[in-house]
Structures are given as C-alpha cells and as structure tokens.
Amino acid sequence: MSAPSSVGGGRARRLSWPGRAGHGFVAPYVVLLIAFGLVPTVYAIYFAFTDANERFAGLSNFTTAAADFRFLPAIGHVALYLLVWLVALVVLVVGLALLLHGLAARAADRALRFLYYIPGALAGAASAMVWLFMLDPTVSPVGFLLRAFGLGTFGQVIAPGHLPILLAVIAFWTGAGGWIVVMYGALNNISADLLEAARIDGAGPWQIARHIQLPLLRKWIVYMVILSFAAGTQLFVEPQLLSQASNGVAGRDYSLNQLSYDFAFQNNNVGSAAAISVELLVVGLVVAGLFVARSGFFDAD
Amino acid sequence: MPTETRRPAAAVTAGTAAGSAARRVGRPGRPHRRRPPNPLRALVLTAFLLFFVLPVLWLLLAATKTDDQLVHGDPLSFGSWSALRHNWDALTSYQGDAIFRWLRNSALYSFLALAITLCVTIPAGYALAMTEFRGRRTLLAATLVVMLMPNATLVVPLFLEINAVHLVGSMWSVILPYSFYPFGVYLTYIYFSTAMPRELLAAAKLDGCSEFGAFRRIALPLAAPVVALVGFFSFVANWTNYFLPYVLLPDSDQFPVQVGLGTLLNNVPQFNPTVGSLEVQRPELALATLLAITPVLLVFLFSQRFLVAGMLAGATKE
8 A cells, every 4th residue: 555655755845746635535545444454354364374373384274175075066056156146137237227217207217226226225134034935935925936836845945956046036136226226327427418319310229228328337337247246255144044944955065155154163274264265355356357457447547 | 128219208308409409300210209118118127126026025014914824824915913013012022122222233333334434435436536646556456456355254354353452342343344345435436537527627726726625616516426325335234234243243232233133033933943932933023124124225215316316417518
C-alpha cells in the first residue's frame, strides 16, 4: 500500500503534491483495508505454511489436505455447482433486467423489481431454512411438481446428484434480485438518445440489446461473475443445513469450505484448513485476473 | 424474445425532443410501436414472479398455522389468528424475550457499520475514479483482490487477529470488519468512472473550487443513487451475516438475529431429534424468520426511491 506511505514524504508546498486530495479521500479506507483485509490474509498464509508449533512446514499442510479422501470430490461438487449457477445467473439476470427495463408500465416494472428482490432479505440461514421446507414434498407448496418428477420424499429430492442444481436454485433465488437491481440501474444509465438514434436507424429490440445494451452492460456482468464466483467457492451454509436436516444424505464435507472447517474445528488442523483457504484464494485470483484482463477493467482511465 | 418497443412510445408521450423528432420523421421500421405487450415477456416475468415470491408467501402463511396444519393442510392456505397468536407467544417467551434482544443487536451492529461504511467508501470510490494520486492503481487492484476473497476463509484468521487485541465479545469486533466494504468502494468507483461527467469537475475547479469542495458540491449531490445502492447492499450484508458474529460473539445476549435463528433451528425436533425441553415448533421458526427479514424489506422500500430515480438522472445530457 504505497498510498499512505507517500503521505509522510510530501513536500512542504501544496501544489508540488498533486495527489494530496486523493490520499485524503482514501486514507480511512486504506486503514480498514489493512486491518481487515491484508492482516487476516497474511495470517491465513502464515498458518498455511506453519505447523502446530508455529514452525515452517513447507507444503506439508497442502499435501495433507490434498491427500484427504474428501478433497477431490469436494472440488468436483463446487465446480459443478459453480458452472450451473454462473450460467443461470448471467443468462437470467441480464435477460430479466432487459425485460423489466423494456416494460411500458412503470408501476409494474417497479413492483416486479421489488418482488424479485424480496428473497435477498433471506440471505444466509433464512434462505436455507425456507428451502428445506420447499424441497420437502410433505409441506412444500410445489409438492405436486416434485412428485411429478417422481420425487416423493425429502430424501429423494436431495439425492446427491441433484445437489448442484438445487444449491444453484437456492443461490439464484436469494441473489438474483439484487443483481437485477444493479443491472437495471446500469441500463438506466444508457443515454435515451443513443437508444432512440438506434431505433430511428431501424434497429430492432433484439439488435439494440445485442449491439448497444449488452456491450454497455459488460463491465457490470464481469463484475457480477467475479463476485459470484468468489461467493460460490465459499459454499457452506446451504449444504451444511441440508445435511443437518437429512441425517447426512447431503454429506457434511460436500464443499471445500466445509472440509476446511472440519479440518479446523473437528480435526484440530488449522494449517490444512488455512491451506485450503489459500488455494481457494489463488483460484479466485486467477479467474479474476483473466476476467480483468479480457474486459479491460483497469485501462479505462 | 425481449422487445424494447414500448420505450419510444413513452418517449413520445413525454414529449422529448428525440421522441417528437422520431414521430415527424415517421420512418418505417418501428411498426410494432402500438402493438399490445408481448405475451412471452409477460409469461416469463410472471413465471419468475412465482418462483421468487411463492416461498416467501408460504413462509408468511406458515406462521399462522399449527405444525399439524403445516403438514396436512393446503400449503397456501391461511391457518388461524389464534394459531398465529400462539406461535407469537411461544416465540417471544423463548428465553425471556430473546428474539427482541437479537433484533436490537442486529439493528445496532448494522446501522453503526453502515454509517462508517458510507463515510469511508464514498470518498474512496470517488478518489479512485476521479483523482490521480500515487498508489491509485495499487489500491484499486488491492480492493479487487480483497473483495474477491471469500469472507468465510478469513473468519478464523480474523478471530485470531481480534483475539490478539482482546476485542472478542465486543460489539466492535463485528462492526469494524463489517465497515470494511470493498464491494461498496468498487461500486462507487464504477459509478463515478462511468456516469460522472469529468467536464463538470474540471469546470468547478476552473471556477476556483477546491478538490474537497468539488467532491462536496458537485460529486456528492450527484452520488445519491450510488449512496443508496452502497448503503443498501452494505446494510443487507451486515444484517444477514451469520459466520462472523457466530464466531466472534460467543454470548447469546449479543447474538444478532441471524445467529439467533440458527439457535432456534437447532431446537426444532424435526431437524434435531435430540432436542431437550426448549422445543421450538416449525411455525414459530417461520415467524422468527419473518421478523428477521422485515427490517431489510423496510429499508428496501425506503431506498427504492433512490434506486429507481436512475443513476445520475439527466446530468450527462444537455
């Protein structure tokens, strides 16, 4: 963080220090960034490379984690879940935002955005609880639908093969409304004159969406994908509560984070827990780096 | 197929210059303008409406039933006022009035963190987008990096850090980490860099406005939509956070309502057959969940005014 350190080295005359205002604006944020972003990260890396006696342990924490029989299946689960969820998120959130933005009736469009958002208030424990009920054919309002698919009991609904889709549905249900609000805001930002000009030139709604709105939304879509990917890798609450409510049908070590938690709190192996955290961090960074490079996030200014 | 045919009609009735110009020109190629709304659009939007709302509706009704009605009754029927009354009494008598204590805690943590978040985040995002200073790109990259880190992976290290400064069990041990909100900084950064006309700032400075004056008089008034957006997302994130308070606030009196819900869930016999005398029935849990989500819904209703005002309404156009 060179921002705060250069403050001390400032020269006496105001004009000779052009970044002074910028430094003032970001200083409080930098303090929080160091205290609650940088320091815990360094702690995680430190734990990943030391043993219980705080001695340097090389890669032994990583090999212990990777050799665990639950490790590879957990990676597969999370990867499949992410694939289903991210595709659904991009296609449906952008599609719904465009549909809502095109509505003539402002009142309907406003009401729908609010109603779509409501599940966002149930993030975390609340949404997992609601979906425990939704997926139980005996109390679910869509029990008939579940039975139509031949799923008569809770155990059949949450069979391991269904979990990636079910978890994606839960995550989409909770998170999509917020992203629709964001996308809608971005669509509002597009100049009406630009859209009008395109229409006068004979562009249809599909062409306008494809050639004007989607390119201008791109930055926001990339942003959504990066954040959702990061959030998806930390999948924890939903499978944990599903397993709690189903006597272990959805195993307690379904996701990497569950495995990491069990290493920390069941096996008393903080080092391997931290090693998994660091691996998740590296994966997130690589993917983010690819997106950032491809979308040109940083060269705009 | 999504259709954008309704917008120009609205523009024409609003009498904007572009709209009336289009009418005068009267080109072909806009033949769908007066067609009725696309049924496919209505169908898709309605289907998703059901998907998003039906579970919430079910939850609402579940609070008015007995556990027996929940299993055997029509899922989307109203139970009875007396059952609701009974669920309410049972819930509020759980450990004294624990549910209200938890709600109070949630409000305290969320609003204090929200206030700090806004004071810290908006100037930072503005500076990253509109000013030039040494370390700017580093800070931007660092923000993105930290934002991408899964929160849950930092919970244990955060616990160790806060334990080292003896703040475990203090409300600041959750409020301060909540206040650090890189998502908000990035949202603000994107907002200013895409929607804030630079000429406006340049003109203000040419007229003798200081950097801080330009921020306060020009940027801040235009930032209302992004302030609402950041404030809203931050509040929701704070209110719904589970793991951080779970780890850092060990005392039940300090639980926010989310962690309290987890406690209630553990005492529902259908989920945990070994539960003892503190049994909680499923409808009571539904009622508690409703109480827990209500404040977030109210905040959304309140800030929706800003959200739909459109980001930077009209400021970029002449």
